[in-house]
Amino acid sequence: MNIGDVAKRSNLRAKTIRYYEDIGLVTPLRDTNDYRVFRDSDLHKLTFLARARALGFTIDDCRALLTLYADETRASSDVKEITNKHLKEIEAKIVDLQAMHATLSHLAKECAGDHRPDCPILQGLSGEDRNPSNETDTK
């Protein structure tokens, strides 16, 4: 198979596949014309990579997972450890994003969004407390 075929079948782009070869994730053969020649095993690896990447694993994780996948004597605990670490990172990101979302949607809700310049969003970003009810009146 040439790179175009493998790209279609693995759901990766040719560019990505070349990159994966560059960083040593796959090692296709070469034809006399220098074209890459992919075996079924290469396709299999690339499909694996596409799935793992789609699930958010880093390239480093993917490398480790591929190694474990190829190792018949692996312990499933090693795989699970990588996965659980990744799950925790996902959870942390979700929490972060939800916090941002809460703050921003709160500010946006209070913003008229019309032609006037007054804007609670900008006030929030600039650190003005737009509801200074519990502060001593210092003005």
Next chain:
Amino acid sequence: MNIGDVAKRSNLRAKTIRYYEDIGLVTPLRDTNDYRVFRDSDLHKLTFLARARALGFTIDDCRALLTLYADETRASSDVKEITNKHLKEIEAKIVDLQAMHATLSHLAKECAGDHRPDCPILQGLSGEDRNPSNETDTK
């Protein structure tokens, strides 16, 4: 103020502040010894940037927001538009992450995580249907 002070007060690192100057977000003065000299207005801008960045706005968005902030004739709708666009991106990311999390936690739940090599996670990544109940028995 020197860069160290501003860093502490703005919650940004000195490196970041130099970078922001590089890309034209702030333009501190210079002392005779080449040290950057930050005015209150610079500190204010940097604090604004720190907050906006912490809320996930891109540098480009920050630049636009700063411009709007400085523009007394702005329309709050412009600010709100940027914010709503960002909110939608946040929502999309959360949805993506939740989907990954669902798939991965499902796989992880089925993985024994012990010394044995059998691993539903790897099977899932490799495209094996680890629950081939509705497939013809081809073995």
Next chain:
DNA sequence: ATGCGAGGTTCCAGTAAGGGGAAGGTCAAG
């Protein structure tokens, strides 16, 4: 044989948003 378009190849540069670290100038204190 020739031309063409659709493949393939390498290499270089750029992305976002800084981080790390080297090599060196400056300042205040003891």
Next chain:
DNA sequence: CTTGACCTTCCCCTTACTGGAACCTCGCAT
């Protein structure tokens, strides 16, 4: 006068690719 904490510029590194230029190759139609 030296020490340590600042500050400066400069350049490369990061992640995971993406885009483009310049060029080669293949199969097919003329």
